[in-house]
Amino acid sequence: MTATSKEERLTELWATPHTWYDRLGSVDHKIIGMRYLVTALIFLVLGGIEALVMRIQLSHADAGVVSAEAYAQLFTMHGLTMMFLFALPVLSGFSNYLWPLLLGARDMALPRINALSYWLFVAAGVLLYSSVPFGLAPNAGWFNYVPLASGTFLPRSGIDFYALSLILLGISTTVGAVNFVVTFVRMRAPGMTLDRVPVVIWGTLTASVAVLFAIPALTLDCLLLYADRQLGTHFLDVGLGGDPMLWQQLFWIFGHPWVYIVVLPSMGMASQIIPTFCRRPLVAYRAVVGATIAVCAIGFIVWAHHMFATGLPNQVMAFFSAASLLITIPSAVSVFAWVATIWLGRPVVRTPFLFMLGFLFTFMIGGVSGVMTGSAPFDWQLTQTYFVVGHLHYVLIGINLFPVVGGLYYWFPKFTGRLMRERIGWLSFWMMFIGFNVGFFPMHIVGMLGMPRRIYTYLPGQGWDGWNLLITVGSFLFAVGLLVTFAEMFRARRHGAVAGANPWQASTLEWSVSSPPPAHNFTSIPQVASRDPLWEHADEPVHTRLHEGPALDEGHQAMSTTARSAEVIGAVSMPERSRMPLYLSVAVLGIFEALLWRQWLLVLIMLIATVIAVGAWLWPRVGADHDTSPLPDDRHPIGQWAMSLTIATEAALFAGLFFTWFYLKHHSAIWPVHTPPELLMPGINTVILLASSAVLHWGHRGGAQPRRGVITLTMLLGLVFLALQVREYGRLSFLPTTDAYGSSFYTITGIHGAHVLVGLLLLGYLVLTTGRTPRRAVTDRRWLSNVSLYWHFVDVIWLLVFGVLYVLPHLTS
Numbered sequence: 001m002t003a004t005s006k007e008e009r010l011t012e013l014w015a016t017p018h019t020w021y022d023r024l025g026s027v028d029h030k031i032i033g034m035r036y037l038v039t040a041l042i043f044l045v046l047g048g049i050e051a052l053v054m055r056i057q058l059s060h061a062d063a064g065v066v067s068a069e070a071y072a073q074l075f076t077m078h079g080l081t082m083m084f085l086f087a088l089p090v091l092s093g094f095s096n097y098l099w100p101l102l103l104g105a106r107d108m109a110l111p112r113i114n115a116l117s118y119w120l121f122v123a124a125g126v127l128l129y130s131s132v133p134f135g136l137a138p139n140a141g142w143f144n145y146v147p148l149a150s151g152t153f154l155p156r157s158g159i160d161f162y163a164l165s166l167i168l169l170g171i172s173t174t175v176g177a178v179n180f181v182v183t184f185v186r187m188r189a190p191g192m193t194l195d196r197v198p199v200v201i202w203g204t205l206t207a208s209v210a211v212l213f214a215i216p217a218l219t220l221d222c223l224l225l226y227a228d229r230q231l232g233t234h235f236l237d238v239g240l241g242g243d244p245m246l247w248q249q250l251f252w253i254f255g256h257p258w259v260y261i262v263v264l265p266s267m268g269m270a271s272q273i274i275p276t277f278c279r280r281p282l283v284a285y286r287a288v289v290g291a292t293i294a295v296c297a298i299g300f301i302v303w304a305h306h307m308f309a310t311g312l313p314n315q316v317m318a319f320f321s322a323a324s325l326l327i328t329i330p331s332a333v334s335v336f337a338w339v340a341t342i343w344l345g346r347p348v349v350r351t352p353f354l355f356m357l358g359f360l361f362t363f364m365i366g367g368v369s370g371v372m373t374g375s376a377p378f379d380w381q382l383t384q385t386y387f388v389v390g391h392l393h394y395v396l397i398g399i400n401l402f403p404v405v406g407g408l409y410y411w412f413p414k415f416t417g418r419l420m421r422e423r424i425g426w427l428s429f430w431m432m433f434i435g436f437n438v439g440f441f442p443m444h445i446v447g448m449l450g451m452p453r454r455i456y457t458y459l460p461g462q463g464w465d466g467w468n469l470l471i472t473v474g475s476f477l478f479a480v481g482l483l484v485t486f487a488e489m490f491r492a493r494r495h496g497a498v499a500g501a502n503p504w505q506a507s508t509l510e511w512s513v514s515s516p517p518p519a520h521n522f523t524s525i526p527q528v529a530s531r532d533p534l535w536e537h538a539d540e541p542v543h544t545r546l547h548e549g550p551a552l553d554e555g556h557q558a559m560s561t562t563a564r565s566a567e568v569i570g571a572v573s574m575p576e577r578s579r580m581p582l583y584l585s586v587a588v589l590g591i592f593e594a595l596l597w598r599q600w601l602l603v604l605i606m607l608i609a610t611v612i613a614v615g616a617w618l619w620p621r622v623g624a625d626h627d628t629s630p631l632p633d634d635r636h637p638i639g640q641w642a643m644s645l646t647i648a649t650e651a652a653l654f655a656g657l658f659f660t661w662f663y664l665k666h667h668s669a670i671w672p673v674h675t676p677p678e679l680l681m682p683g684i685n686t687v688i689l690l691a692s693s694a695v696l697h698w699g700h701r702g703g704a705q706p707r708r709g710v711i712t713l714t715m716l717l718g719l720v721f722l723a724l725q726v727r728e729y730g731r732l733s734f735l736p737t738t739d740a741y742g743s744s745f746y747t748i749t750g751i752h753g754a755h756v757l758v759g760l761l762l763l764g765y766l767v768l769t770t771g772r773t774p775r776r777a778v779t780d781r782r783w784l785s786n787v788s789l790y791w792h793f794v795d796v797i798w799l800l801v802f803g804v805l806y807v808l809p810h811l812t813s
Helices: 003-014 020-024 029-058 068-103 111-129 158-186 199-231 245-261 264-278 285-301 303-310 314-326 328-344 351-373 376-382 386-398 401-416 422-448 465-495 580-596 600-618 638-667 680-699 708-731 740-769 774-812
Strands: 557-561 568-573
Touching: 029 068, 029 111, 029 465, 068 111, 068 158, 068 199, 068 264, 068 386, 068 401, 111 158, 111 580, 158 199, 158 580, 158 638, 199 245, 199 264, 199 285, 199 638, 199 740, 245 285, 245 303, 245 638, 264 285, 264 328, 264 351, 264 401, 285 314, 285 328, 303 314, 303 376, 314 328, 314 351, 314 376, 328 351, 351 376, 351 386, 351 401, 351 422, 386 401, 386 422, 401 422, 401 465, 422 465, 580 600, 600 740, 638 740, 638 774, 680 708, 680 774, 708 740, 740 774
Parallel strands: none
Antiparallel strands: 557 568
């Protein structure tokens, strides 16, 4: 078959028809990535408008542009929009579009999950902004501290919009993170060993791993807040055994890793773009990768430096202050690598490089001010002032937005096949750079002059007027500079100069294909031999082969490789277009809207619709087998990796639940006030659940085909477990609404019971589908393996629940 006929065949297999109906069901990573980018930039504009209105209000003393309530809503919506609806989604847009191209792959590992992640992101944004027409926008700040956000002080439902939209966004972010990690593990081109992975990939990979363990804390936090406000629980009610500080603990357990989640991919972009324009490989690649991983890991142990002013013990503050200083070391490694790359290279100053230089400058200022706030005595003085606002914006705009705009200029030719004008790019950069520093650096000064955070007006004569006017002017200049970039993007998309495949003479695989890329990305799967495959010298002994690999043009297939050495496993059949991710997202949005207005019947209806949508998604189609490999010894296929990562993030959720239990137990003066539950019925339930796990394990030992009888028996034992659990609830002397102890007990056991129910639904799916098509033998075994893994996890969690909630109280009473 000739190259032309191969390309035509692959285009036919992979291209998405241009009708709107077909494009709604597209699972093409490039289409999804572009949707992410456009949607995130729309939210950036909304958040920017909110910020500018606030700056007009603060530009002079005693201003009356907006009321205190309107300012509180603007302040909260601005923070939520920028932190959650722009900062990470825009990076997800870049990553979704570029990852398969950088890795030499046809698509992401889980294309329909990829589409689901996007539609859930849109649903979360719609849910949050649907509060605005009702005048019920959240108004307690993006950090939403309790008790201000409790039902006692803010009974309006704006806070419920906050809690439920962040839970929904957390689901979107988590499934997206699973997709990124599995793609990294399984979809790299042959020969792309860990030492040859493009450095930009490592930033998103570490952020995705962090998402799996950070998001559950926020999800749990918002769930507890919603339950306290709408269901009558008492997690955050100090009068009945709760503790408002629990909100801050969980929020910042999530919040500080989140800072690095939205920074590390940007740092990866800088590590990729700077070497391109310095015409040399990145200095100390391995050190930069190690530093990226170290920043991610250390980010999980510094959360309490946001809480130095809350009365923490001195020993605790000393530990977290030291951890905050420690994280500067790996960050400095990356900075030194960038500077060394510039120093040792031959820089060609183009617009993307300019934005990376601006990023480097703002990164250093944000890092230095971060070290200052990491010192407890300094933080005590300035934590409630505008100094912290200045630091936050240097971190989240300077270190996120500058690389994002630089990335837009850098990869715009790949997205569209057109170039933006250099003169306009330079104009945009200098307006943004000057406006940013004029707008946000004086915040540090006005903060040291005593201006508090979170105020909507101030009295004249305090020395803040001139500084605030300067800040407002700088903010508007920054916004105009950003609008210049947007205007140039719109112009260049149709009228820009033709870019060609590799206008920057870059080194990575995405520049080896046409601009924009073909629907199938690569006509032949590349065989990678170096870290910079497009910069290889002619005298090198081994070369990357761009056009000699397999075409995989016999079906909708992608290449699967091993996790460490990227050796070929086989071809994986990829799913075709599907609108089920969209339908499922609509059903899930319906659940959250019904929860918002406490329409419990509608909640039930939408839950049923969700189950039906999932069933329709998973239902086998004749001739389709989306998790196949021609090699039978592939012991860890894509589905098993996805299930393992899902279990990991679920384990983090239960870790948060147990943290909540012990935190409240330690801080409550009335814990518990009830007699510990009896052990007999929970003990019997433990035996039943363990028996179900043993039966399921026996049923597919040695990789046997699923047997309906074994699966049915497992389901019966699970149903008996749930029935006995419900019966036990009727025998308890307390309710979820009695006090914090009852709230915690019912929530932990209830969430575990929900996991049992999900496991039963998965087992039911196996009973209905096993053996329905002749090609499903391998898939049936893998489905059983994945469901068994989940069921065993649920059983292990029950052992912990039984030990902590039932046995331990008897041992300590």
